[in-house]
Amino acid sequence: MSESLLRTVPAEGFDVARVRMDFPILQRRIHDHPLVYLDNAATTQRPLQMVEAMNRYYLEYNANIHRAIHTLGYESTVAYEEAHKKVARFINARSWREILFVRNATEALNLVAMTWGKANLRAGDEVVVSLMEHHSNIVPWQMLRDSLGIILKFIPVTSDGVLDLEAADRLITPKTKLVGLVHASNVLGAINPVSEIRDLARRAGALFVLDGAQSVPHMAVDVQALDCDFFAASGHKMLGPTGIGFLYGKKSLLQTMPPFLTGGDMIATVSQEASTWNELPWKFEAGTSAVAEGIGLGAAVDYLTTLGMDNIYQYEKELGDYALQRLRNVSGLKLYGHERGESLAVFSFNLEGIHPHDGANALDRFGIAVRSGHHCAQPLMNRLGMDNTLRASFYLYNTKAEVDLLVDALGEIKKLFRA
Amino acid sequence: MSESLLRTVPAEGFDVARVRMDFPILQRRIHDHPLVYLDNAATTQRPLQMVEAMNRYYLEYNANIHRAIHTLGYESTVAYEEAHKKVARFINARSWREILFVRNATEALNLVAMTWGKANLRAGDEVVVSLMEHHSNIVPWQMLRDSLGIILKFIPVTSDGVLDLEAADRLITPKTKLVGLVHASNVLGAINPVSEIRDLARRAGALFVLDGAQSVPHMAVDVQALDCDFFAASGHKMLGPTGIGFLYGKKSLLQTMPPFLTGGDMIATVSQEASTWNELPWKFEAGTSAVAEGIGLGAAVDYLTTLGMDNIYQYEKELGDYALQRLRNVSGLKLYGHERGESLAVFSFNLEGIHPHDGANALDRFGIAVRSGHHCAQPLMNRLGMDNTLRASFYLYNTKAEVDLLVDALGEIKKLFRA
């Protein structure tokens, strides 16, 4: 835990070499090659500053929060509340009490379905999501369909990989009680037209839920400007720890919703007969909170804020443009999406004659970490006519040199498979 | 991250001075006094070995698990599965697939109520828990009472703080579908007569759920010998990270239960129409798992195993006996429990004329961290005729000298409050 680990990142500009020094794992060699980590849409790497923030909690002021009066309890309570405030500032929430810490984006979306959904949806009510959703914004609604008899509809995706807005206009009707949308696709990188869909939801009087798991790590997010009712995200996709994510919800909604999990810390009183609930956000954080993880997420947000989300977006945009151009020139490579509209540096593709799992397995031999599979978006995959793809997803520490290494390795692999 | 941090604990005997070296926080000074940390029933401190295990994951082989084929994904998947195996061995589960990682004991108990409970309980069915339960084993059943119309009954507690077994015998009937019991009380330290209650549950054909949040950190647990159907615990109370806990469940039950949260990683297939579930334990771990925390929990289990749970129990027993004798001699101190049966070194007490929060606040001035409040067990508190208490709870790094410091400080505080 030397002092050197605690140095801060430069306040201005974007110096990728400097950034990479904060991520020691990037120095690893895999099968005698330097690690090229391109699996960032699955989970990102972690800067020392984040890890150190958690270490300090564990080794210097660890205690259970809330009801403790002693000094360690005071210090950890303040730090944990401050983490909520950092996230609130990061996405421009009106109040830190609108930030609920959960395990991950999946739990955030389940929370919406299992609390607001159960309390407000009736048989015949309609929930509309897009066909581009991650499973975490599909299956919880299917569960409600099966238990409550709601109707689940999907906004179609065109063959070039964007939302069919005309169909959305027809699908979202006064029967629609909630519209769920992935802010940026984890398969295609597509940044969806939020305001168009939100306006359709508003016209119908429906709630509007954004799955920001892929957007908030890469671009500035302002929940008041987006005017969503809920916004879900995962810490591990934005330099933060595993085991933590957040759900933003408008205070007026959170106040009237029933609780989610129940037990300690989320109650005001418990008797044999009945219980009453604690104030926000604690009403939704049952049991001992993920204190270290909350503090770690706060540190990750600090890191991103110091670099500046607009700088990060610009850097990744340039990197993504370069990768797009190079990938498009690989023969036998079929790329999905990236034809219309804005996209993040997330590239799903297939190599003719090579199963994606074999491709990923072989790329690992060159030190290159990409993901293969259905990316938890099977309905989208089916729509685009594939079962699985390779996916290379970039983040702020990746470089153009790494794009080149990827493209070179793809050439080698084609030889190996005689493809 | 120097090598010295990685040294292991001695394999035999119990050397508390050596143990304390693994917990750097114990060197802290609070208001010019050495920290005396006696809030272990709320959360324990963390050994370097545990923190280092998580650091290694984050800084050396961090990746998302499951579907990744690359080397980092392989390493983290193996480590995360191995953590399940460590916990399984620690509590002698038949299979590591019977270990579900959750956020904390609260989530574990909610999981039982919201999956097994919702699928199997009908209006009029009875759930019996004890009046000694933590809120986390009460409120989830109250929620089912309100939504399903089940009947919730409480096994009474005698005025000297033990379960009323005769009443239990009358309360647990063929109408009883589930019996929930706290293995060791977080207020009184009482270790409950598991086999008696379990036999009553079995006679009635009811499931038997143990809340082991307070027991498993302090004593050897064998779920096959206990013959419980579910066993819930929290990592942060057993030297592990925040944000992780586990639920043990018998495989035959887990297999037939509906899933809990839904989304990525817990599914086998998802289409617009329907979804199918993944194998155990992943069916119950929706979304990206708390990978670092699972690995940290495994390291905590390693630490405890190396010291030996029987050694730990013996050491704490001796320490508890000493504390009991000294606390009993403090005039004006009313101690709850510890009159009959076996107990852990957890002491709830009040000082005449001093509100517990004031007492805890003043103890902090002497560097002593205790908890004050209702300890998330309001029904028990009411039964014993108090609203809140001070609670000093010990763990493996505490010493007799710390007991003396506590007792001395109690004397000072009485003077301050003219009590």
Next chain:
Amino acid sequence: MTAPNPNDLLDVDPLMMDVLLDHYKHPHNFGALPGADIVHAEGNPSCGDQMEIALKTKDGTIEDIRFQGKGCIISQAAASILTDMMKGERLDRVRELTKDDMLENIGIPIGPMRLKCALLALKVLKAGVYGQAEWPGEEDD
């Protein structure tokens, strides 16, 4: 990493401690108030302590005010002080009273862990008189 814990009864000036202890052991305006026209009780979520405040008003003025309930030295002293302050005041003043007013009148430094103790009486009063839902100082949280 954070400001030191200011919430420390033993750092309190011994004279101040005597004042507080006196309020604690002999609270002013303690007990039931027969014929009250406003009676309201609430709990402190961080400890479970309950406090009731009762008022008798006439023409918008607080003629009498009493509190009851168990609590710590800080909450009891605060209630004792607040009820003294409000007796004979116009009811409108309840709206104007802020968190800072209350803390000033208690006269010892209050840290975040005891803040609700210090504000419980004011919270109950505001909730009883005009239904304020948030804790004083958290209106714009």
Next chain:
Amino acid sequence: MTAPNPNDLLDVDPLMMDVLLDHYKHPHNFGALPGADIVHAEGNPSCGDQMEIALKTKDGTIEDIRFQGKGCIISQAAASILTDMMKGERLDRVRELTKDDMLENIGIPIGPMRLKCALLALKVLKAGVYGQAEWPGEEDD
């Protein structure tokens, strides 16, 4: 901290790679089996690939066996090899076949990340013939 990842297609002996590629591009016993008396399909949960195996049996002997479905080089080669192995064998042998038998016959080192690829065919066969629910080797997990 853990054993190195053995699951590495490029470490495979080039000759072995040729064998696998041949199975992949020209799988044996591939396609539908009209008149089959056992037909069973299952997916590999770690990738979503589906495989179907069909058998024609007579007097407890496997007269013909075929598979279909998309998959990786390992799953396709394994199915190609397994169906070759089982053709003409007694149906009882399906029960006896172990995970290790299958891995040996594939002939390249298989790491945990590709294990289900290697065992998918055997899993489908066992599930189809006698309803085994667990993956081979996980019966006592």
